[in-house]
Amino acid sequence: MKNIALRSIVILSAICLAAAALLAVTNLVTEPIIRESEAAEAKAALAEVMPDGGEFTPIDVPENAPSTVTAVWQSETGYVFQLTASGYAPGIRIMCGIGFDGKITGVKTVSSSETPGFGKKCEEAWYQEQYKGADESLAGVDAISGATKTSNGYKGAIKDAFALFASLTSEGGES
Numbered sequence: 001m002k003n004i005a006l007r008s009i010v011i012l013s014a015i016c017l018a019a020a021a022l023l024a025v026t027n028l029v030t031e032p033i034i035r036e037s038e039a040a041e042a043k044a045a046l047a048e049v050m051p052d053g054g055e056f057t058p059i060d061v062p063e064n065a066p067s068t069v070t071a072v073w074q075s076e077t078g079y080v081f082q083l084t085a086s087g088y089a090p091g092i093r094i095m096c097g098i099g100f101d102g103k104i105t106g107v108k109t110v111s112s113s114e115t116p117g118f119g120k121k122c123e124e125a126w127y128q129e130q131y132k133g134a135d136e137s138l139a140g141v142d143a144i145s146g147a148t149k150t151s152n153g154y155k156g157a158i159k160d161a162f163a164l165f166a167s168l169t170s171e172g173g174e175s
Contacts, residue, residue: 041110042071042082045095045108045110046073046080046097048095048106049080049096049106049107049108050078050106051105051106053075053097053105054075054076056080057074058073059072059073060072062167064167065164065167066163068083068085068156068160069082069161072164077099078098078099078101078105079168080096081095081098081164081165082094084157085156085157087112087122087147087150087151087152088115088118088119088150089112089113091113092111092154092157093109093110093112094107094158095107095108095110098162098165102135102165103133103134103135104132104133104134104135104158107131107132108128109122115150118147118150119144121144121150122147122150122151136159136162136166138158141155143155
C-alpha cells in the first residue's frame with residue numbers, strides 16, 4: 001500500500017514539474033511577442049489620441065502622479081496619458097491626449113472588462129468622441145446610461161490626467 005502511495009506521489013510530482021517547465025518555456029517564447037504587440041498597440045493609440053503629435057517621447061511618471069496614471073508621453077503638441085480606471089470591473093485601460101492648450105485631443109479605450117451592453121459602451125466611438133475638445137471641467141461629457149460606475153471611473157481617470165497635466169505644465173514641461 002505504501003509503495004502505491006509513494007509511486008503516485010512521484011508520478012504526480014513528475015507531471016507537475018513537466019507542466020511547470022512547459023509553462024516556463026511558453027512564457028519565455030511568448031513574452032517578447034506580447035511586449036511587441038503591446039508596444040504596437042500603444043503606438044497606434046498615441047497617434048489616434050494625438051494625431052498632430054509628431055514624435056512621442058516617454059517620460060517618467062512623477063511620484064506625485066495619481067495612481068490611475070501608468071505611463072506618460074510628451075509630444076510636440078502636448079502629453080498623452082495612459083490610465084487605468086475602475087468601473088464595474090477593474091482594469092479599464094484608457095489613452096488620453098491633452099494638448100498644450102489644455103483641451104483633450106482624443107480619448108481611446110484600449111481595453112476593458114466592463115459589462116457587455118452597458119459598461120462596454122465606454123469602448124464605443126460615440127462615448128470617446130464626446131471628450132474631444134473638452135477642458136478639465138469635462139462639461140458636456142455625458143455618462144453612460146445604466147453604467148454609472150463605469151462613467152464615474154472613466155471621468156475620474158481623465159480628471160487625474162488633467163491634474164498631472166497641470167503639474168507637468170507648471171513645472172515648465174511645455175514646449
